[in-house]
Amino acid sequence: MSTISTASPAAAPHGGHTADENYLNCSRGFLSWILTLDHKRIGVMYTVSVLVSFLVGGIFALLVRTELLTPGPTITDSAETYNQWFTLHGAIMVFLVIIPSIPAALGNFILPIMLGAKDVAFPRLNLFSYYLWIAGAVLAVTSLLMGGFDTGWTFYTPYSTTTTAGGVIPVVVGVFILGFSSIFTGMNFIVTIHKLRPPGMTWFRMPLFLWALYATALMQVLATPVLAITLALLVVERSLNIGIFNPDMGGDPVLFQHFFWFYSHPAVYIMIVPAMGIISELIAVHSHRHIFGYKFIAFSSIAIAMFSFLVWGHHMFLSGQSGLMNVMFSFISFSVGIPSAVKIFNWLSTLYKGTISLNTPMLYALAFLFLFTIGGLTGMHLATLSTDVHLHDTYFVVAHFHYVMMGSALIAMVGGLHHWWPKITGRMYDEKLGMIACGFVFVGFNVTFFTQFMLGSQGMPRRYYDYAAEFQTYHVVSTIGSYIMATGFFMTAGYLLHSLFHGRKAPANPWGGRSLEWQCASPPPHFNFDETPAVGDCYDFSVVKWDPKQQGYYVDRSADPEIAKAEAERGHMHM
Amino acid sequence: MTMLDSIPTMLATLAAAAPAESAPSPAGFWMPVGASTVAGDVDFTMDFINWVCGFFLLLVTVLMVIFVVKFRAKPGDAIRMGGPVHHTGLELTWTIIPGILSMAFFWFGFKGYLDMQTVPKNSFDVNVTAMKWAWNFKYPNGAQSEDLYVPAGRPVRLILRASDVLHSCYIPAFRVKKDCVPGRTTNIWFQCDFPTGLDVDAAHALRCAEYCGTGHSNMNRKVYVLVQEDFDNWVTKQANWLDEVPDSELSSIAGPKLYARCAQCHSLDGTPGIGPTWKGLWDRVNGGAGSDGKFTDGKGYKDIIGPGKEFETPEAYIEDSIWNPGKHVVAPFGNVMPTFKGQVNQRGAEAIIGMMKSLDQFDAKGKPIAK
Numbered sequence: 001m002s003t004i005s006t007a008s009p010a011a012a013p014h015g016g017h018t019a020d021e022n023y024l025n026c027s028r029g030f031l032s033w034i035l036t037l038d039h040k041r042i043g044v045m046y047t048v049s050v051l052v053s054f055l056v057g058g059i060f061a062l063l064v065r066t067e068l069l070t071p072g073p074t075i076t077d078s079a080e081t082y083n084q085w086f087t088l089h090g091a092i093m094v095f096l097v098i099i100p101s102i103p104a105a106l107g108n109f110i111l112p113i114m115l116g117a118k119d120v121a122f123p124r125l126n127l128f129s130y131y132l133w134i135a136g137a138v139l140a141v142t143s144l145l146m147g148g149f150d151t152g153w154t155f156y157t158p159y160s161t162t163t164t165a166g167g168v169i170p171v172v173v174g175v176f177i178l179g180f181s182s183i184f185t186g187m188n189f190i191v192t193i194h195k196l197r198p199p200g201m202t203w204f205r206m207p208l209f210l211w212a213l214y215a216t217a218l219m220q221v222l223a224t225p226v227l228a229i230t231l232a233l234l235v236v237e238r239s240l241n242i243g244i245f246n247p248d249m250g251g252d253p254v255l256f257q258h259f260f261w262f263y264s265h266p267a268v269y270i271m272i273v274p275a276m277g278i279i280s281e282l283i284a285v286h287s288h289r290h291i292f293g294y295k296f297i298a299f300s301s302i303a304i305a306m307f308s309f310l311v312w313g314h315h316m317f318l319s320g321q322s323g324l325m326n327v328m329f330s331f332i333s334f335s336v337g338i339p340s341a342v343k344i345f346n347w348l349s350t351l352y353k354g355t356i357s358l359n360t361p362m363l364y365a366l367a368f369l370f371l372f373t374i375g376g377l378t379g380m381h382l383a384t385l386s387t388d389v390h391l392h393d394t395y396f397v398v399a400h401f402h403y404v405m406m407g408s409a410l411i412a413m414v415g416g417l418h419h420w421w422p423k424i425t426g427r428m429y430d431e432k433l434g435m436i437a438c439g440f441v442f443v444g445f446n447v448t449f450f451t452q453f454m455l456g457s458q459g460m461p462r463r464y465y466d467y468a469a470e471f472q473t474y475h476v477v478s479t480i481g482s483y484i485m486a487t488g489f490f491m492t493a494g495y496l497l498h499s500l501f502h503g504r505k506a507p508a509n510p511w512g513g514r515s516l517e518w519q520c521a522s523p524p525p526h527f528n529f530d531e532t533p534a535v536g537d538c539y540d541f542s543v544v545k546w547d548p549k550q551q552g553y554y555v556d557r558s559a560d561p562e563i564a565k566a567e568a569e570r571g572h573m574h575m
Numbered sequence: 576m577t578m579l580d581s582i583p584t585m586l587a588t589l590a591a592a593a594p595a596e597s598a599p600s601p602a603g604f605w606m607p608v609g610a611s612t613v614a615g616d617v618d619f620t621m622d623f624i625n626w627v628c629g630f631f632l633l634l635v636t637v638l639m640v641i642f643v644v645k646f647r648a649k650p651g652d653a654i655r656m657g658g659p660v661h662h663t664g665l666e667l668t669w670t671i672i673p674g675i676l677s678m679a680f681f682w683f684g685f686k687g688y689l690d691m692q693t694v695p696k697n698s699f700d701v702n703v704t705a706m707k708w709a710w711n712f713k714y715p716n717g718a719q720s721e722d723l724y725v726p727a728g729r730p731v732r733l734i735l736r737a738s739d740v741l742h743s744c745y746i747p748a749f750r751v752k753k754d755c756v757p758g759r760t761t762n763i764w765f766q767c768d769f770p771t772g773l774d775v776d777a778a779h780a781l782r783c784a785e786y787c788g789t790g791h792s793n794m795n796r797k798v799y800v801l802v803q804e805d806f807d808n809w810v811t812k813q814a815n816w817l818d819e820v821p822d823s824e825l826s827s828i829a830g831p832k833l834y835a836r837c838a839q840c841h842s843l844d845g846t847p848g849i850g851p852t853w854k855g856l857w858d859r860v861n862g863g864a865g866s867d868g869k870f871t872d873g874k875g876y877k878d879i880i881g882p883g884k885e886f887e888t889p890e891a892y893i894e895d896s897i898w899n900p901g902k903h904v905v906a907p908f909g910n911v912m913p914t915f916k917g918q919v920n921q922r923g924a925e926a927i928i929g930m931m932k933s934l935d936q937f938d939a940k941g942k943p944i945a946k
Contacts, residue, residue, distance in 0.1 A: 079789045079790070079791075079792070080789050083786075083788065083789065083791075150788065152786050156741055156785075156786070158739070158740050158741070158757060159740040159741065159786070159787060159788060162739070162740065162910070163788065163909075164909030164910075164911065246757075247757045247758025247759075248757070248758075251758075252758065252759075253741060253756055253757060253758070254756060254759070287646070288648070288654045288655075289655070289658060290658075290660040291660070292658070292659070292660055292661070292662075293660075293661055293662075293665075293666055294660070294661070295661075296666050318743060318752055318753050318754050319754050319756065320753070320754055320756045320759050320761040323688070323692045326688070327685055327688070330681060330684060330685065330688075331681055331685075334677035334678070334680065334681055337673065337677055338670060338673055338674055338677070341669060341670075341673040342666065342669060342670055344635060345665070345669040346666075348635060348638055348639060348642070349658075349662075349665065351638075351639065351642035351643060351646065352642050352646070352658050353646060353655055353658030354642070354646050354655065354658065355646060355648045355652055355653075355654045355655050356642070356643055356646050356647050356648055357648045358643065358647055358648075366639060366643065369635065369639055370635070370636060370639070373631070373632055373635045373636075374632060377628035377631060377632060378628070380624050380627075380628060380677065380680050381621065381624050381625075381628075383677075383680070383681075383684075384620060384624060384680045384681065384683065384684030385684040385685055385687065385688035386613075386616065386617050386620050386683070386684045386685075386686075386687025386688045386690075386691065386750075387617060387620050387621050387624065387684060387687075388684070389617070389688070389691060389750065389751065389752055390606075390617055390621075390747070390750045390751075390752065392752055392784070393743060393745070393752070393784040393785060394784065453605075454604065454605065457605045457606055457607075457621070458602070458605075458606070458607045458747070459607045459745075459747030459748075459780065459782070461743075461745060461782050461783065461784040461792075462784075462786075463786040463791060463792075464791065464792035465791070465792045466792040466793065467792060468780065468795070539660075541654060542654075544654075
């Protein structure tokens with residue numbers, strides 16, 4: 001019988017084969033990184049880039065919150081400057097941080113290892129995706145040097161085609177290119193999951209993180225081209241004065257909104273579905289308990305991916321589109337809520353009779369459950385037509401999507417980062433500091449954004465530089481919350497960086513996971529596995545044993561008859 | 576009739592049992608003052624969703640806390656292998672119950688929305704034009720205003736247009752909002768039974784809810800609800816105000832009143848703004864210093880103003896700039912100004928030009944300096 005240890009794993013496992021060579025030290029030098037085809041190094045480069053962008057986007061968020069401490073001018077007396085801040089905050093967080101954060105950063109690192117593969121199906125395409133991301137980011141910076149942009153992250157026409165801010169075209173081209181980065185990553189993941197699964201891993205033996213990445217990849221490939229076309233049309237209208245969206249030239253601004261949300265609503269799920277995949281892993285592994293309702297969780301990811309294409313019109317209830325369309329979009333929008341509810345209850349049931357290790361990744365998973373429940377439930381107010389009329393374009397919407405995009409997607413990303421940190425870096429971070437920082441983030445987040453629900457339902461529209469005095473108390477509370485949250489994130493950055501140099505060496509399997517990434521060394525060797533290992537049920541933790549010598553867990557592969565069966569089938573195939 | 580079918584009926588009975596309101600509903604924790612005929616229904620739906628969602632949030636949180644406390648791993652604990660991993664009954668339960676509840680939400684929202692969409696036949700129509708960054712309300716008798724004035728106790732329809740970019744007309748107290756879309760006409764209607772009089776503190780807020788640039792948060796105006804008789808008096812007076820100003824005082828009385836609309840972008844004392852300052856403007860267009868100032872198309876004032884040129888007189892040029900501001904844009908400013916055609920007539924333009932010619936008689940805010 002395996003047992004639980006809450007003692008921190010101490011020394012790394014020495015011995016074993018090729019003990020100290022791993023993907024980090026197998027080759028050296030700057031070029032060995034920027035020209036690497038190794039999915040793990042690309043994943044690390046993505047992670048670093050995304051976290052740097054998160055810092056920049058976060059600084060803009062703090063500037064916005066600080067400006068809103070008082071009505072009228074607080075730290076800038078220019079509404080244009082404020083408009084640029086919130087636009088940059090939104091555009092950076094959506095296009096440079098959240099969309100690539102889980103699939104491109106963590107997914108790139110974990111997906112091939114979970115499959116027991118040596119790399120993704122198309123390693124060169126993978127590196128190309130990364131450079132497209134870099135090109136998009138560089139163009140965004142260029143746009144700042146050309147006068148910035150103040151369109152909001154949604155680029156609504158005709159404002160975006162007529163504003164005098166000089167940086168609109170470079171940033172739109174940048175987002176266009178980022179879209180291709182996203183499409184290529186999605187294609188790569190679809191092919192990898194189809195073709196490179198190990199013996200024994202049928203579709204319903206896949207870790208749920210892979211199901212989530214698969215559903216995400218489908219959406220990336222199907223939806224992102226529409227964004228690309230839309231942005232191309234926008235550039236054509238702005239630079240060549242060809243009327244597509246501007247009524248002065250015979251266009252229709254509502255058409256832009258249809259195009260934009262046809263991508264950007266699925267994009268919301270491109271952000272949240274991989275987060276749900278992480279949460280499935282976190283809750284199962286740290287509860288040491290078979291995930292409850294595997295098939296329902298897997299299918300609900302696919303259901304969300306499908307429904308997400310049918311509900312874009314709920315962003316446009318007040319745009320002047322027909323009342324009948326509003327009624328239909330309202331009706332279909334509720335359908336997305338149901339698979340999300342199914343997931344929440346399945347995760348909750350996984351906790352039941354589990355053996356729950358309350359550590360940092362688990363705390364983030366629990367925070368996710370609470371925050372995502374609020375984020376999901378407040379979607380009800382907005383899908384309901386009569387209440388949406390009042391709440392549309394107010395801070396209620398701002399609060400709602402921050403609960404989903406930040407409180408859920410980014411919190412899951414941070415939880416996943418902690419979960420796989422020992423695997424990625426080979427080091428353990430300080431668990432106690434991790435839990436304290438998670439507390440700061442959780443409390444700060446709720447203080448910041450729960451307040452904004454009231455702010456919105458009381459009638460404060462979004463994207464306001466100046467506001468009525470009656471709203472000030474809410475704004476002050478919200479801003480204080482953002483400082484608490486920032487404290488938590490800076491602490492996190494501090495102890496994670498510290499662990500790189502001074503952290504204890506991590507064992508191969510510090511948490512007791514049993515998917516394949518926990519069955520190779522931490523950090524993994526350059527080619528992950530010498531031979532693709534066969535797998536059984538990746539949520540059957542009965543074969544996970546504690547090894548006091550290594551202060552870590554190991555998967556007793558001989559104890560699982562399914563693995564033996566899969567191995568035998570492979571032998572058969574080889575014959 | 577099943578139990579579930581009867582719930583909407585029961586709730587409707589409860590709602591109908593409430594006495595007709597004699598005053599606006601006061602601001603609560605969630606919703607602000609509610610002063611229109613649809614506010615009660617919207618707030619009821621909001622409350623209903625809040626209670627249901629509150630229940631589920633509590634359920635999820637309490638179960639989560641109980642499970643975490645009860646099944647927390649202690650050092651030396653054996654891994655529990657006991658719990659079930661699948662239960663079709665439970666899966667169906669938490670698929671079907673949220674499904675039914677969301678259909679209930681849909682139904683209430685749908686019914687409320689039908690009421691908001693169906694404009695009563697006898698509505699009083701106001702034409703609304705949203706522009707960067709002001710509102711223009713135009714009444715059937717030709718009167719115009721920057722704040723909205725409506726009669727109490729009868730349906731009012733706002734016919735919404737935008738002259739430049741997207742805006743959105745939002746009156747929180749009436750629970751109505753709709754985008755103003757360039758090139759399209761949209762509308763909203765409401766009925767408010769509670770007069771506010773001309774008291775600025777009692778009047779309701781009207782805000783722009785769709786981002787429209789620099790002055791987005793300054794598009795805040797008031798909604799005054801007047802008893803019919805007061806409204807009739809107000810709207811008659813408002814229609815004729817410009818004609819009633821004596822010709823001799825056109826620039827000193829009507830000028831500053833009209834300038835209030837221009838003040839967001841055009842300063843009087845040389846302060847840089849979104850548009851050119853009016854200080855020295857008359858000299859520039861009249862051939863004085865700076866008259867070779869360049870437009871974005873490279874031309875100067877001298878090239879377009881003068882006998883035989885595009886504009887015979889400087890007055891004609893200024894007048895045309897009010898009505899067709901995009902025709903000649905002064906560098907380095909952007910083509911931002913909306914047209915005031917239909918809002919400022921010939922006489923209004925005369926008042927503005929008169930004010931430009933005699934700027935030394937006004938202070939920086941546009942107030943006439945007492946002699």
